[in-house]
Every structure is written in C-alpha cells, then in structure tokens.
Amino acid sequence: MYVVKNSAHALLVALIPLAVVHAVLVAMAVLGTQAVQPTEAPAPDQVLVFYVTRLAIDGSLLFAGHYILRQQVISSRIAYALMGGVAAAAGYAIAMRNSLQMSTPTSGAVLTIGLLPTIAGMFAGFLYGQFAGLAPSAAFLKASDEGLTSQFAFDGPTRVRTSVAAIAIAATIPTVLTSVLSVTVFLLMPAYIPGIPGFVVTAAIPAQLFLTILVTTILPSTIFVLSLHHIARSLHRHRAIEYAALGGLMALGCAYLLSPFTPLTSISYLLIPAAGYGAIMGALYRRFAGIEPVPLPEAVIATDMNALVDADHPARRQHPVILSN
Numbered sequence: 001m002y003v004v005k006n007s008a009h010a011l012l013v014a015l016i017p018l019a020v021v022h023a024v025l026v027a028m029a030v031l032g033t034q035a036v037q038p039t040e041a042p043a044p045d046q047v048l049v050f051y052v053t054r055l056a057i058d059g060s061l062l063f064a065g066h067y068i069l070r071q072q073v074i075s076s077r078i079a080y081a082l083m084g085g086v087a088a089a090a091g092y093a094i095a096m097r098n099s100l101q102m103s104t105p106t107s108g109a110v111l112t113i114g115l116l117p118t119i120a121g122m123f124a125g126f127l128y129g130q131f132a133g134l135a136p137s138a139a140f141l142k143a144s145d146e147g148l149t150s151q152f153a154f155d156g157p158t159r160v161r162t163s164v165a166a167i168a169i170a171a172t173i174p175t176v177l178t179s180v181l182s183v184t185v186f187l188l189m190p191a192y193i194p195g196i197p198g199f200v201v202t203a204a205i206p207a208q209l210f211l212t213i214l215v216t217t218i219l220p221s222t223i224f225v226l227s228l229h230h231i232a233r234s235l236h237r238h239r240a241i242e243y244a245a246l247g248g249l250m251a252l253g254c255a256y257l258l259s260p261f262t263p264l265t266s267i268s269y270l271l272i273p274a275a276g277y278g279a280i281m282g283a284l285y286r287r288f289a290g291i292e293p294v295p296l297p298e299a300v301i302a303t304d305m306n307a308l309v310d311a312d313h314p315a316r317r318q319h320p321v322i323l324s325n
Helices: 008-036 044-071 078-097 111-130 140-148 165-172 173-188 199-234 240-261 265-288
Strands: 002-004 132-135 158-160 291-293
Touching: 002 044, 002 111, 002 173, 008 044, 008 111, 008 199, 044 078, 044 111, 078 158, 111 165, 140 240, 158 165, 165 173, 165 265, 173 199, 173 291, 199 240, 199 265
Parallel strands: none
Antiparallel strands: 002 132, 158 291
C-alpha cells in the first residue's frame, strides 16, 4: 500500500490554478467596487491582503485534506481531485462567512461564483497527487516492499492513458496563455479610463478576458485534445515530443481551415500561435496522462471447437475434398 508524499514543491505547483482563479475573482471584485463607488478606489495593500488570505486558506485546507487521505492510505488521483474540490469549496465558504472578499456577490450568484474556485481546487488536488509522488505506507511497509520488487516489474505493451484530468488541464492552455499575453499588453499600454484608476483596468480587463476565453474555448479545446490523443494512440506514439509535434501539426491544420473566418488577421499571425498552443497542449496531456498496459483481447465464445482455427492456418484458405460414392 502506498501514500502520497509530503512535498513543498508539489504544494506550490498545486496552488497555481488557485492563485490564477483568486486573481481573477479579486480583479473582478475590485472592478465591482469601482462600479458601486467610483470615487473610492481600494488600496493596493488591502487587495493584496485579501488575495494572500484567500490563497493561504485554500492552501492550508488542501494540505489538511492531503493529511487525511494519507492517514486513510488513499493515493488515487481521483480521490485527490475530489479532495481539492472540497477544500476549495470550504475555503470559499469560509471567505464568504468571514467577509474575506472585496465585494459581496449579487443575490443568486453566490453558488455560481463558487464553482470557479471549486474546479480550480480539483485541478490543485490532482496536481499535488501528480507531483508529490508515492511512498510506501508505514502501516503496510512489508507488503509495499514486496509489491515493489515483484508486482511492479512489467515488460508488456503499454499505451497512453485516457485521462479526464489531463484533458481538462491541457484544454485550459489557450485561456491561460491568451490571458498572460493580454496582461503583458495591458501592462505596456497606458490604461486610463476617466474615473477608474489605471491599475484597476490593467487587472480587470485581463480577468474578464480570462473568463470569456475560458467559456468559449474549453469545449473546442477538449475535443481537440481528445482527438489528438486518439490519433496519437492509433499511430502508437507514446513520447511527449511526439504528442507535441502531432498537436502542433493538428493546430496548424485547424488554424488554416479557420483562416477564412478571420479576415482581419493575417494567416501567419494565426498559424504561429496555433502551432505553439497545440504543441503545449499535446505535451502537457502526455505529461499528466501517464501510461497503462494494453488491455487483453476479449474472450472468444466458442460453441464448436473445430472453429478455433488460426487465421493463417491452411484450413482457412483451402477446403478438404471428400469423395462420396
């Protein structure tokens, strides 16, 4: 029996999706307070304190959930993803209960807004279980050592797994990269709208772009990654570099087919980022999906033993002749 290790670097990696989501929520909340009180801008220190507090609460609950699963000797990625979602939802509830947000969500949108940190928490739990690694459980140390030496040596054929979590992570790449580029652009441009401080616009517009692009691209990106995985599997490709190359080629093809619908943009400006996005999505999927043994073929149900003849047997290509009087 194995448990997930205690790992500081895995916890930092797991906090990345939560950090992104809380940044989006804080930016939208700041913009909301400006809409209600245009003359009173929140202090940057106050915004930072709210952000760090929310992130610290989620990180503490995530590690507490890991400790509980470790005590129960549970190490599956699904369990860690569910634990991360529960921890993030609990953190959101604690923040709402103690007024740890810049503005109160409007009536009827409390649960809807809570879905975003919950989904990010599921990603965080999966990432922690992925990056922390496994170690033999102290309660089952002997059995774990025996399993490590006898059962975990496998020489048979393998293939890349179909992983829902890996598909979800890879499908968010267009949203994340586009949002990062938009943040860079708005930081370089003088963001000025009368009555609204520049830092509010610089933070809020990329946050709105993040939500908009996430809604519009998550389904096409999911279909793209799933198609990429099955094409790579049919070609018997296993390595991350092969997934990246295939993803880049597929994205180039998709961009070329969509180029007539984007007359305002040169096709070269569409093909280059598309190839990069596709390559990153393919490599990330391979990184998080892992491999599995090729399943055994289905059992043959036979009612006549004479029918169990190999495909290359001579009896399959010629017929015996029986002379009858």
